[in-house]
Amino acid sequence: MSRHWAALMYHATPARHEDADYFAVPALALARQLAWLRDRAIAGRSLEAVLGDGAESPGVAITFDDAQRSNYEVAFPLFAEAGMTATVFVVPAWVGRTGYCTWSQLRELQAGGWSIQSHTQTHPFLSTLDAAAVMHELADSRREIEDNVGAPVMTLALPNGDWPQRRYRHLLEGSGYQYIATSRWHANGDAERRRGVFGRYTVRRDTQPEAFDAMVTDLPGKLSRESLRLATLSLVRRSLGVRRYGAIRRYLVDRRAATSAAGVTPPS
Numbered sequence: 452m453s454r455h456w457a458a459l460m461y462h463a464t465p466a467r468h469e470d471a472d473y474f475a476v477p478a479l480a481l482a483r484q485l486a487w488l489r490d491r492a493i494a495g496r497s498l499e500a501v502l503g504d505g506a507e508s509p510g511v512a513i514t515f516d517d518a519q520r521s522n523y524e525v526a527f528p529l530f531a532e533a534g535m536t537a538t539v540f541v542v543p544a545w546v547g548r549t550g551y552c553t554w555s556q557l558r559e560l561q562a563g564g565w566s567i568q569s570h571t572q573t574h575p576f577l578s579t580l581d582a583a584a585v586m587h588e589l590a591d592s593r594r595e596i597e598d599n600v601g602a603p604v605m606t607l608a609l610p611n612g613d614w615p616q617r618r619y620r621h622l623l624e625g626s627g628y629q630y631i632a633t634s635r636w637h638a639n640g641d642a643e644r645r646r647g648v649f650g651r652y653t654v655r656r657d658t659q660p661e662a663f664d665a666m667v668t669d670l671p672g673k674l675s676r677e678s679l680r681l682a683t684l685s686l687v688r689r690s691l692g693v694r695r696y697g698a699i700r701r702y703l704v705d706r707r708a709a710t711s712a713a714g715v716t717p718p719s
Contacts, residue, residue: 454509455638455639455670456501456509456511456512456639456640456670457511457667457670458498458501458511458513458514458639458649458650458651458652459511459512459514459652459653459667460514460515460516460632460634460651460653460654461476461481461513461515461516461522461526461537461654462474462475462476462515462516462519463475463517463519463521463522464476464477464478464481464515464519464522464526465478465521466521466525468480468656471656472656473655473656473657474653474656475521475656476654476655476656476658477656478525478529480656480658481526481529482529483660484654485529485533485535486533487660487663488511488533488535488667489533489534489535493510494509494510494511494535495510495511495513495530495537496510496513496535496536497512497513497514497536497537497564497565497566498512498513498514498566498568498606498630498649499538499605499606499630500512500536500566502630502644511667512538512649513530513535513536513538514537514538514540514608514632515537515538515539515540516540516570516608517540517541517542517545517551517570517574518539518540518541518542518545518546518552518570519552520552522539522560523552523557523559523560527559527565530565531563536564536565536566537565537566538565538566538567538568539552539557539560539565539567539568540568540569540570540606540608540632541557541567541569541570541592541596542570542571542572542573542574542592543572543592543595543596543599544572544573544574545574546599554599554600557599557600558600558601561600561601561602566602566606567596567600567602567604568596568604568605568606568607569589569592569593569604569606569608569628570592570607570608570610571588571592571607571610572587572588572592572595573588574610575588575610576610576611576613577609577610577613577614578613578614578615578616581619582619582622585619585622586622586626589622589626590626592604593607593626593627593628604627604628605627605628605629605630606629606630606631606632607623607626607628607632608632608633609632609633612633612634630647630648630649631648631649632651633648633649633650633651634651635650636650636651636652636653636677637650637671637672638650638670638671638672652666652671
């Protein structure tokens with residue numbers, strides 16, 4: 452059996468399709484995806500559960516970035532019904548804000564078998580920060596999550612898929628993290644386990660069933676169409692700078708969401 456496995460990345464999981472932006476997966480689509488996994492006897496588990504299991508067929512790791520309230524209100528019951536768990540990457544500065552989980556809800560997720568891990572303290576572009584600011588983002592978020600949830604934090608999801616400057620990357624290990632979850636589009640195997648750095652396939656509102664199937668079973672690689680698209684965007688980001696790129700990306704995502712809601716197909 453292949454030891455390669457997929458990690459899936461979700462964001463918001465609203466109850467209604469009309470409330471789903473580009474990166475969100477509404478409840479009906481999520482339920483169908485979980486049913487697809489269950490029908491094929493594929494275990495959907497937290498990233499940390501997969502990493503702690505030496506099984507030949509580890510299943511699929513499921514992760515949620517940002518800890519939006521819909522993950523608790525919508526996804527949690529669906530996962531409980533399917534007998535599955537997930538990892539939630541939390542931004543402590545956002546906890547309790549409108550639309551985001553409270554610490555009480557995160558503790559309930561953790562008691563239900565979910566893993567609560569770090570997405571930095573404030574969700575910055577890490578490459579724009581100096582050493583002190585990087586340490587604040589890494590160490591303070593880990594400490595605050597552990598203090599409030601009462602479970603160890605060992606994994607960091609890079610916000611915006613953005614690494615610290617190379618000269619500061621040693622701070623990742625120095626802050627107590629064992630694993631790094633990226634936005635890179637590829638499957639994971641022994642090489643990723645040795646490095647402790649993992650790729651994830653992004654699941655979005657418009658992810659079709661055949662594309663979801665491919666993510667889990669075909670395990671698209673670094674030369675797949677989506678991976679090459681993301682690599683191109685990474686080059687554009689380096690050219691523009693992360694702040695300018697982030698602003699343009701946010702504008703395009705919001706525009707796409709608005710035109711979709713209006714029933715208009717935006718130009719590609």
